[in-house]
Amino acid sequence: MNLDEAEDWAWCDAQFAAIEAYVKAQNIQHGVICDWPEWYAAPYVGLWAVEDPADPGFVGHWILAGDTTGVQPQPVAFDYLSAEDGAEPREALAAFAKKWAALAAAAAKGTAWTGSPVLNGDLPQQATQLARQAELLKLWASDDDMWDED
Numbered sequence: 001m002n003l004d005e006a007e008d009w010a011w012c013d014a015q016f017a018a019i020e021a022y023v024k025a026q027n028i029q030h031g032v033i034c035d036w037p038e039w040y041a042a043p044y045v046g047l048w049a050v051e052d053p054a055d056p057g058f059v060g061h062w063i064l065a066g067d068t069t070g071v072q073p074q075p076v077a078f079d080y081l082s083a084e085d086g087a088e089p090r091e092a093l094a095a096f097a098k099k100w101a102a103l104a105a106a107a108a109k110g111t112a113w114t115g116s117p118v119l120n121g122d123l124p125q126q127a128t129q130l131a132r133q134a135e136l137l138k139l140w141a142s143d144d145d146m147w148d149e150d
Helices: 005-025 089-108 123-142
Strands: 039-041 045-051 059-066 079-082
Touching: 005 045, 005 059, 039 089, 045 089, 059 089, 079 089, 089 123
Parallel strands: none
Antiparallel strands: 039 045, 045 059, 059 079
C-alpha cells in the first residue's frame, strides 16, 4: 500500500496518541515523547523515541508501534525496549527483531510469554505471526537503502 504524502503525515500524526497511551499504560518513565517516528513504514509500523528523564535529550526507550487505524488484519504489535538494547533506530529495530524471533521460537515450542508484546489468538498463531514480523523487522534493519546516513 502506497500512501501519498498527506496520507503518510496523517497516519504518523494519528499514531502519536496511541504512542502516548501505550507509554502511560506500560508505566514507562520518560521525558519528551518524540511527536514523529524515527523510522516508519506507513501504514504498518513506526519506531518512536522516548526521552530518558534522567538524561534529557537522549533516548531512554524505543516504542515499536503497529497500525492503530484498524485497517491492518494482523497489525504489528506494540512493544518497547530500553535504549541500552540499541542506541540508534536501526539497532533498535534489529533488537526488536531478535527479541521477537526468540519469543516466537519459544512459543512454537509451547512456551507462552507475558508482557510485551501483546498478541491475540492461540499460542501457535501468535508464534507464527511474531516470527513473520520478526523476519520483516530483521530485513528492514539490514537493508542499507532504508537507512540514509546524513
